Amino acid sequence: MSLPQPSTDTGRTALEALLEKPSGLLAAFDFDGTLAPVVEDPEASAPYPGIVEQLTDLASLVGNVAVVTGRPAATAVRLGGLERVPGITVLGHYGAERWVDGRLLAADPPPGVSLVRQELPGLLERTGAPEGTWIEDKGRSLAVHTRRAAEPEAALAMLIPHLSELAERADLQLEPGRLVMEIRPSGVDKGEALTALVTERQADTVLFAGDDLGDLPAFEAVAQLRERGVSGLSVCVHSSEVAVLSEVTDLLVEGPAGLSELLGSLIGAIRAQRS
Structure with missing residues (x-):
């Protein structure tokens, strides 16, 4: 080869x-x-x-x-x-x-991770996140996946402004990925x-x-x-x-x-x- x-x-x-x-x-x-x-x-x-x-x-x-x-x-x-x-x-x-x-x-992870862990489920419910959207808790960060949703790209686009606001309040950063947005520590x-x-x-x-x-x-x-x-x-x-x-x-x-x-x-x- x-x-x-x-x-x-x-x-x-x-x-x-x-x-x-x-x-x-x-x-x-x-x-x-x-x-x-x-x-x-x-x-x-x-x-x-x-x-x-x-x-x-x-x-x-x-x-x-x-x-x-x-x-x-x-x-x-x-x-x-x-x-x-x-x-x-x-x-x-x-x-x-x-x-x-x-x-x-x-x-130890920064305290903002706990804030996101507490608020993220309610955020998805309030914003009407489509079926198939789910949260992955990585311990030091939390990720929102839309790969299982009927329209994954549209679901992710709808959620980004809300996730960005939560990340800012928690003094964390929002990281894009393949049909996923992750809220994680900066630096x-x-x-x-x-x-x-x-x-x-x-x-x-x-x-x-x-x-x-x-x-x-x-x-x-x-x-x-x-x-x-x-x-x-x-x-x-x-x-x-x-x-x-x-x-x-x-x-x-x-x-x-x-x-x-x-x-x-x-x-x-x-x-x-x-x-």
Whole structure:
């Protein structure tokens, strides 16, 4: 299986760098929509078949493997079986939590989260949120999903002004996603989390793969890290629901299946370089 080539010069340079020195690579991945297909019930989420085994193989070949997700870190580990990947770091809640070697490190959530938890059900009732709209409580944030509604885009558009007002009162921020709006603490995002981890691990090259609007800060961080001398490869795990990401990334793959193919090719190429 041939290794896909990035569409940008900077991406091709990063790919060459990581193949030349795999030990200097930090490979980081979003969870939902990237390692795992998007499903209606987040608790039913599961990794694409074989992809965790590929992460295990990759971890034996490169410097660091990480998952950076909006999910609670422990939830991603549980649903993904990520504890099977040696040395993996899981940054949850956009970097507010860290799971490594079975240990979870996290500060207390801000008080505004409790306010949102208390008021959000009544808000949905008062505004006439359509059937199929539901709340996901992530502990440090709350998300409103409309994927199950008859007209999910219209339902989300109707709710946005009300959710925005609640987020403002709670001193939190409103984060858009694929048929979901999340009210979460400000001051943390995947870009900051990725940059901090790259700096901590002194990586020479970074690869980040993501599929949703919440991954944009991480893609921007890859570009900024290049200015600091860190080669960067950004991979868009393409979805028709969020087409804009393909315009700001170096390499496009089709869904988690496409990412799995890329990982298989990358693992093979690194092994070939060693032999």
